[in-house]
């Protein structure tokens with residue numbers, strides 16, 4: 465285990481930002497801290513970095529008690545949402561900075577910087593100033609700079625948060641590939657469930673100062689520990705007293721299956737490859753998500769009567785607890 469967090473509590477005045485949090489983060493993995501705004505993700509990351517100190521509890525990094533170590537002594541690299549580069553220095557010099565202040569030999573610095581610029585695909589921009597880069601390129605430079613000093617742990621706080629959706633997506637894929645190449649233990653904060661599901665080996669869901677669940681993307685998605693995780697990880701809809709994912713539902717016409725509920729189609733929306741069908745029953749509105757290939761053969765339209773059922777083996781939640789459909 466690379467990072468051990470034991471019983472960490474952090475208060476700001478009377479507000480409890482982290483409440484007795486314990487967590488093991490494995491070496492060499494890409495771990496996401498995921499949760500809603502204000503839940504405590506950044507505070508936890510800053511405590512690992514040494515930028516904030518816990519009121520109680522312990523932080524261990526690679527077997528060393530880091531609880532009272534300064535950030536410089538923890539050998540961590542950071543990248544934040546708005547990365548502060550040295551504006552008057554070229555990309556190359558920005559990346560070299562950490563090595564130069566450590567007085568590493570010139571040849572070694574040059575070779576390492578070239579290697580890092582290649583890794584983040586910025587070789588051709590080495591002599592530009594940071595202001596001459598796009599937002600995505602600047603965040604890649606920030607990552608190269610953080611990696612230059614070979615940190616034990618790389619900490620990323622919403623590193624792509626300020627970028628537009630398309631660039632975010634590209635950088636996400638790129639971060640995953642980069643991590644597969646360098647394998648440095650990486651922790652990144654995000655409030656975007658899709659980003660966490662796509663990139664992380666392991667996800668820690670943090671809400672209201674405590675951990676709701678830790679698991680792989682599949683575990684969280686398929687076996688959410690509670691309603692909060694189920695709702696946070698993806699869309700849900702309610703059928704009777706059960707929460708279920710809209711794309712897990714089945715729609716049929718004709719005679720209703722014994723376990724189906726019946727309603728009328730009150731809305732049909734097409735979003736890319738997905739068809740969202742709203743079915744209104746006597747007492748609820750159910751959202752069903754189908755592919756075009758599933759929807760077209762049904763031959764249904766607005767106002768038609770349809771039956772909705774939860775197929776066997778689908779993970780559902782009831783108010784307050786989890787159940788699996790029989």
Ligand SMILES: Nc1ncnc2c1ncn2[C@@H]1O[C@H](COP(=O)(O)OP(=O)(O)OP(=O)(O)O)[C@@H](O)[C@H]1O
Nearest residue numbers: 476481499500501502503504505506507508653655
């Ligand atoms: N220096 C501080 N002084 C007072 N309150 C703080 C301070 N830093 C954080 N908080 C509070 O602690 C709570 C947790 O903040 P934190 O930044 O860890 O949340 P987060 O999960 O990272 O949210 P976001 O995604 O919005 O950054 C918030 O309610 C925040 O207002």
